[in-house]
Amino acid sequence: MPHIKLGESIPPDTAHAVSVSLPTWKSNVAYEEGEQWVVGSMTTGYPRFFIHRSIVALAEVIAQTFGQPGHQAMLFPNRTTAQRCIGFIKAKAPISAQGRLDSVHLVLDSTSPAAAPLQPLHPTVSAVLFVPEAFSYAKQYWQHSGDGISSRRAEFCHGLLGQGLLVPQESLPKAAPIKQLPCKGPRRYQKPMSIDETATAAPRKTSPPPATTGPDSDESSRFVEERFGRNLDISLVERAKTAIRRRIAGTLTSDVDVRKEPLPQAEPSNRGVHGLTEHDIYLYPMGMNAIFNTHRLLLSARGSLKSIEFGFPYVDTLKILEKFGPGCVFYGRASEADLDDLERRLKAGERFLGLFCEFPSNPVLSCPNLKRIRSLADQYDFAVVVDETIGTFANINVLQYADVVVSSLTKIFSGDCNVMGGSAMLNPRGKYYTALKEAATRDYEDTYWAEDAIFLERNSRDFATRIERVNANAEAICDVLLASPLVKRVHYPKHHPESKANYDVCKVPGGGYGGLLSAVFNRKTDAMVFYDNIATAKGPSLGTNFTITSPYVVLAHYAEMDWAASLGVDPDLLRISVGLEETDELVAVFKAALQAVEDESTDAAA
Structure with a gap:
């Protein structure tokens, strides 16, 4: 990939990119310090840490239109998620920050004929309105939970608001009729999907909505055609979600076009657990939201108990377990000694809701002993939740040891770095399966935005074949780094005896060790x-x-580097996510960077 300038989206010119370019070590530090030369240059950022400009634009309009003077807004997909944010603010924020706390729930104007074709999409937005002092608390909830709206939903709903088609729910007649149209929709929506659009300026603020005279009024038709018809056939939304769930369940293993009838399905699942179907897969707007809601489901199914975070965690997983419920016990190294200590506590009578772990972990790629964890869980009655994002189900089968398997579909399942998504998979042979299914029946709401699902489905069609190349490339880069005297340590499951043994227990035939590795230099x-x-x-x-390369600890743990170091995570660690480039070319890139280090050292010595 050519040089990408500071603050530009990764991939470049992509409106809904998931990453942003921080091309120097100094720029990463400056980002964490909030220096304007970096922050001011950013066109986007990682979606749970950087509020996308499309979302900001819509939030400003909603706050100005429906809030009180000085109000700010945080946007969520529906009333339920917005109310959870309000509850968090009331629980965590000082009383002074809770003044004028309010919300507004925007839905399609069902009395307008122009809205009728869009009803299958459920394009709702709920805004939590608050004074500026409450912003940091609303942002905490938004970041930890992953409940916020996606940038594609924001763009689409901003346009509907501008057309007068999105209105406060309370303003509609209580018994407003909902006209049911065939799912396929008007002919103008039945167009092939495009590739992701390039970045554009943020949407303009909403002006007074134009008058509409019917379903084909010029303004409404133009908006729907330009923003919607180009990208998405309404009839494909549920089929796309079905295809995604079947791929995750392992019952759809071929590269298929969802427009074809019927969707092929292989039985049984190749996940190695009898009885698993697509109905045991729940989709979420992002991976962290899958973890957040899995924790909620466990609390609903099993009651209020502390959880266990086992292993050095991705940032917000630990925050979820600490802030939403009775708390957690944290074991930062995921070692056999940690399991020994946990077993002592269990024998002494302590009881837990569930154990959450990553397999492998981010960023040191350690792999806990899932077989022993499963044995302890069965003996002492706690659930096991495994995040398989890094290992991926094309390489490993962790469901055999888990009650719930969660994953960020944003990552290699998509690969294109232009859409967010997450999933939770229930083990139908698990002890808590019935209770979790009942809790999901009560509590699960599908808030995954239609356009995001379409992009994710398309991106994931060649998932299995991409994994093979990524595995091979990662091993080649490991070999380059391990051979360099400049490098002190390489973290990769294959090259750590204890982790390799635990990984190999779960590795599927023909699977590899994944595409993520980390390197620690001597200096x-x-x-x-x-x-x-x-x-x-x-x-x-x-x-x-x-x-894609990152000084991960600088970005994720800048304010707690000593804490990370105490758990064996070097503050200067570089995390490398290996892609699909030609192996020889990629090896040359890494050798050139190592040579640059040697040249710099030679010049300094001279």
């Missing part, structure tokens, strides 16, 4: 020079079809 200055010179994309996220 911080060497890590900095290597990062500045590596000719890959450089920014947050992983699992992209192209190689």
Whole structure:
């Protein structure tokens, strides 16, 4: 991938990109310090940490239109998620920040004929309105939970609001009739899907809505045609979600076009657990939202108990377990010694809701002993939740040891770095399966935006074949780094005896060790020079079809580097997510960066 300038989206010119370019070590530090030369240059950012400009634009309009003077807004897909945010603010924010706390729930104007074709999409937006002092608390909820709206939903709903087709729910007649149209919709929506649009300016603020005279009024028709018809056939939305669920369940294993009838389905699932079907897969707007809602389902099914975070966690998983419920016990190394200590606590009578772990973990790629964890869970009555995002189900089968398997579909399942998504999979042979299904029947709401589902389905069609190349490339890069005297340590499941043994228990026939690795250099200055010179994309996220490098600990744990170091995570660690490039070319890129470090050292010595 060619050089991407500071603050530009990764991939470049992509309106809904998941990453942003931070091309030097200095720019990563400056980002964490909030320096304007970096922050002011950013066209986008990782969606749970950077509020997309399309979302900001819609939030400003909603706050100005429906709020009180000085109000700000945080946007969610429906009333339920907005109310959870309000509950969090009331529980965590000082009383002074809770003044004028309000909400507005915007839905399609069902009395307008122009809205009728869009009813199958359920394009709703709920805004939590608050004074500026409450912003940081609303942002905490938004970031930890992953409940916020997607940028595609924001763009689409902003346009509907501008056309007068999105209105406060309370303003509609209570018994407003909902005209049911055939799912296929008007002919103008039946167009092939396009590739992702390039970045455009943020939507304009809403002006007074134009008058509409019927379903084909010029303004409404033009908006729907330009923003909607080009991208999406309404009839494909549920089929796309079905295809995604079947791919995750392992019952759809071929590369198919969802427009074809019928969708092929293989039985039984190749996930190695009898009885697993697509109906055991739940889709969410992003991976962290899958974890957040899995925790909620467990609390609903099993009652209020502490959880266990086992292993060095991705940032917000630990925050979810600490802030939403009775708390958690944290084991940061996921070692056998940690399991020994947990077993002592269990024998002494402590009881837990569930154990949450990653397999492998981010960023040190350690793999906990799932077989022993399963044995303890069965003996002492707690659920096991495994995040398989990094290993991926094309390489590993962790469902055999888990009650719930969660994943960020944003990563290698998509690969294109232009859409968010997440999933939770229930083990039909698990002890808590019936209770979790009942809780899901009560509580699960599908808030995954239609356009996002369409993009994710299309991106994931060749998932299985991409994994093979990524596995091979990652091993080749490991070999390059391990051979360099500049490198102190390479974290990769294959090259850590204890982790490899635990990984191999779960590795599927023909599977590999994944596309993520981390490197620690002997000197911080060497890590900095290597990062500045590596000719890959450089920014947050992983699992992209192209190689992307990040000084992960700087970005994820800048304010707690000593804490990370105490758990064996080097502050200067470089995380490398390996892509689909030609192996020889990729090896040359890494060798060139290592040579730049050697040249810099030679010049400094001279």
